[in-house]
Structure formats: structure tokens, C-alpha cells
Amino acid sequence: MSSIELTTSQRKILRALVNLHGETESAVKGEAIAEEVGRNPGTIRNQMQSLKALKLVEGVPGPKGGYKPTAAAFDTLDIQQMDEPASVPLTHEGERVEGVNVEEIRLSSVHHPDLCRAELQLRGSVKRFHEGDRISAGPTPLSKLVVDGTVDGKDTTTNVLVLKIEGMEAPAETPKH
Structure with missing residues (x-):
């Protein structure tokens, strides 16, 4: 096409x-x-x-x-219209945000943990988020990754939130017997 x-x-x-x-x-x-x-x-x-x-x-x-x-x-717009979007929950200042899903989490500067940023590609408006707001994204469907941080910037044209990462956790794999 x-x-x-x-x-x-x-x-x-x-x-x-x-x-x-x-x-x-x-x-x-x-x-x-x-x-x-x-x-x-x-x-x-x-x-x-x-x-x-x-x-x-x-x-x-x-x-x-x-x-x-x-x-x-x-x-x-290259948006996958998913029947059941694998919605990754987003919390804003501790409250679950309805009507907004995280479509993708891109991590940058992994080699410099003090500069670590995550770009959250959202489905839904980023207008309600402001610099310094506390955000938590996850758990993701497969790895159960949860990213915590504060908003460091946003792009309203592409619906991307940039987070300064303060913590990331993925639960340890439970061994299958």
C-alpha cells in the first residue's frame, strides 16, 4: 500500500x-x-x-x-489497530490512567544508568502529563517489566512521553517444573 x-x-x-x-x-x-x-x-x-x-x-x-x-x-499513521490491545497499564501520580495505553517502551542510554531514559509510545493523549509527574508503566504482557520514573519531556505530535527512569523491575522467572 x-x-x-x-x-x-x-x-x-x-x-x-x-x-x-x-x-x-x-x-x-x-x-x-x-x-x-x-x-x-x-x-x-x-x-x-x-x-x-x-x-x-x-x-x-x-x-x-x-x-x-x-x-x-x-x-x-502506522498505528496497529488491535482488536484486544495488549494494554500496558499506566499510572500517573499513583492513579491508574484510564483511556491511555502504552503501546511501546523504548529504552535509551542503557550504558549510562544515570542518564537512562524511556520513551513511552502512548495510545491516547499526552496532554495531561507534565514535567516532573511521577509515572509508572507496566507490567508489560511478556516480560512483566515495570518502569518507574518522572516525565522529562513529551511530544504531543507523536504521543511520546520521555521518562527519566528511577527504577525498573521485571520479576524473576519462576522455574517451570
């Missing part, structure tokens, strides 16, 4: 639509997208026309209407 080249703005709007749609599973109003990406609703409506032309978005008429991402939107 050919990849569709999107502008940064289109990609940001499409990702916001995908995230908001993922939280509600219903059509998303242009105003909600505008608020999420910090643009005015008119700009969003214009962008939606081009995204509809690219078959990435469908309009839903009526009072409950708005926009929905198409399957092609997920392909374009």
Missing part, C-alpha cells in the same frame, strides 16, 4: 482524531479536535476536507456527528 504524505499539521490533526475516537468510539466533533491541537475549528474543518479527499476521514452527519478515522488513517 502506498504511503500518503501528510503535512505535520494534517498528521497532528489525524492523530488527535484517532486518539479522541479511541477514547469515545464515536464521531468526534471538529471543536474537540481543535481544542486538542490548539487550532481554531475553521482550520480543522478545512483540513478535514483534505483528509476526507485522501479517504482518511469520514464525515458523520447529524447532531451526534463529527469525524471518524478510516482504516487507512491507522495505516497512514
Whole structure:
């Protein structure tokens, strides 16, 4: 399948639509997208026309209407639409965060434990997280890894949280008899 080249703005709007749609599973109003990406609703409506032309978005008429991402939107953003997402729980200041899953944990600077960072790829908005917030991600489905740390940065375009790692643990394998 050919990849569709999107502008940064289109990609940001499409990702916001995908995230908001993922939280509600219903059509998303242009105003909600505008608020999420910090643009005015008119700009969003214009962008939606081009995204509809690219078959990435469908309009839903009526009072409950708005926009929905198409399957092609997920392909374009390279998001695997999993039937049962292997959701890795996320806690924020000790509270379990609903509506946000960790899709991937990327570890960097493993050779320098004092500089160790983790990038958490989230499905769901990173807007609610702020520098210095305490975050815990895990346990992951296979290795049961849990990463604890504080937010050191975030990228709202790609929904990545950067954590300064303060602790990592994976339970020791229990020997199978």
C-alpha cells in the first residue's frame, strides 16, 4: 500500500482524531479536535476536507456527528489497530490512567544508568502529563517489566512521553517444573 504524505499539521490533526475516537468510539466533533491541537475549528474543518479527499476521514452527519478515522488513517499513521490491545497499564501520580495505553517502551542510554531514559509510545493523549509527574508503566504482557520514573519531556505530535527512569523491575522467572 502506498504511503500518503501528510503535512505535520494534517498528521497532528489525524492523530488527535484517532486518539479522541479511541477514547469515545464515536464521531468526534471538529471543536474537540481543535481544542486538542490548539487550532481554531475553521482550520480543522478545512483540513478535514483534505483528509476526507485522501479517504482518511469520514464525515458523520447529524447532531451526534463529527469525524471518524478510516482504516487507512491507522495505516497512514502506522498505528496497529488491535482488536484486544495488549494494554500496558499506566499510572500517573499513583492513579491508574484510564483511556491511555502504552503501546511501546523504548529504552535509551542503557550504558549510562544515570542518564537512562524511556520513551513511552502512548495510545491516547499526552496532554495531561507534565514535567516532573511521577509515572509508572507496566507490567508489560511478556516480560512483566515495570518502569518507574518522572516525565522529562513529551511530544504531543507523536504521543511520546520521555521518562527519566528511577527504577525498573521485571520479576524473576519462576522455574517451570
